[in-house]
Amino acid sequence: EQKIVSGIAYSPDEAKITLLGVPDRPGVAASIFGPLADAAVNVDMIVQNISHEDQSTDMTFTVGKADLDRAMSVLDGLKDELGHDGVQAETNVTKVSVVGVGMRSQPGVAKTMFETLADKGINIEVISTSEIKVSVLIGGDYTELAVRALHTAYGLDAEPSD
Amino acid sequence: EQKIVSGIAYSPDEAKITLLGVPDRPGVAASIFGPLADAAVNVDMIVQNISHEDQSTDMTFTVGKADLDRAMSVLDGLKDELGHDGVQAETNVTKVSVVGVGMRSQPGVAKTMFETLADKGINIEVISTSEIKVSVLIGGDYTELAVRALHTAYGLDAEPSD
Ligand SMILES: C[C@@H](O)[C@H](N)C(=O)O
Numbered sequence A, B: 001e002q003k004i005v006s007g008i009a010y011s012p013d014e015a016k017i018t019l020l021g022v023p024d025r026p027g028v029a030a031s032i033f034g035p036l037a038d039a040a041v042n043v044d045m046i047v048q049n050i051s052h053e054d055q056s057t058d059m060t061f062t063v064g065k066a067d068l069d070r071a072m073s074v075l076d077g078l079k080d081e082l083g084h085d086g087v088q089a090e091t092n093v094t095k096v097s098v099v100g101v102g103m104r105s106q107p108g109v110a111k112t113m114f115e116t117l118a119d120k121g122i123n124i125e126v127i128s129t130s131e132i133k134v135s136v137l138i139g140g141d142y143t144e145l146a147v148r149a150l151h152t153a154y155g156l157d158a159e160p161s162d
């Protein structure tokens, strides 16, 4: 039987940073990630959703915890120019990903991931996907619970569970 | 010289759907993508950012235009149970992706993409990334401008431009 999902990846060493209320107009993303790149901050996920009538939206990204201070100091330097409402950072967060292939044609993969987390009462804080990966950010305390439940849900356990 | 970025992918046949103000608590993502999967709607990107004190957030996803009607009718069925503020759909949207490898360790890739789009006055509506792809949603009218500018920015043009 061909497995669509090949594994569960997780990274508890990430920090989630959100710039609240950034203006939604050309040049804003560049003004954030340009300086971060110049400071050699390795950004992992970037997630931005649409804006509403207020023409502002949130910009969330993750960095390794080791890069958090440098990232925050870069963002500090943008305070006046950018016009956002604030920055919030969270270190007790884990990125959990279901890794597979051709997931666009397999909507059941995301369904299973979300249902499994829901079943364990785990809140999904952020979602970002690609054809080969469905990634979420969850509270760090739920890491082990989430990873075990997902292994079971996708039939990835080494042996049958008792 | 080793190319980090191998190509620009774009898909103008996508529709962007946003559920506005979904409650941010366990089970909500499952209650959206479960029924979509059951209706065999092939979902491409899923993007969800954090919630604020109001404990609600937006859920955006894309589908092929051919799946739009079916997706909207599934969401219609969720109206009462889910408690969201509304659904908005947009068909004149293109997903543009910079495809490469090891992009977490190459923050300059996202910087270049965002600066290139900014330089052409193209607004970035949604961002979602993985280690091998930085994807954005832009207005469909900007597709050709964006794709050409990105090819040039990453040195992917077939011949030198005049
Ligand atoms: C919010 C941010 O992505 C903005 N829309 C930009 O184009 O840079």
Ligand SMILES: C[C@@H](O)[C@H](N)C(=O)O
Binding pocket: A118, A122, A123, A124, A125, B022, B023, B024, B025, B026, B027, B028, B029, B030, B048, B057
């Ligand atoms: C918004 C949605 O992702 C919700 N937090 C859930 O866990 O399902």
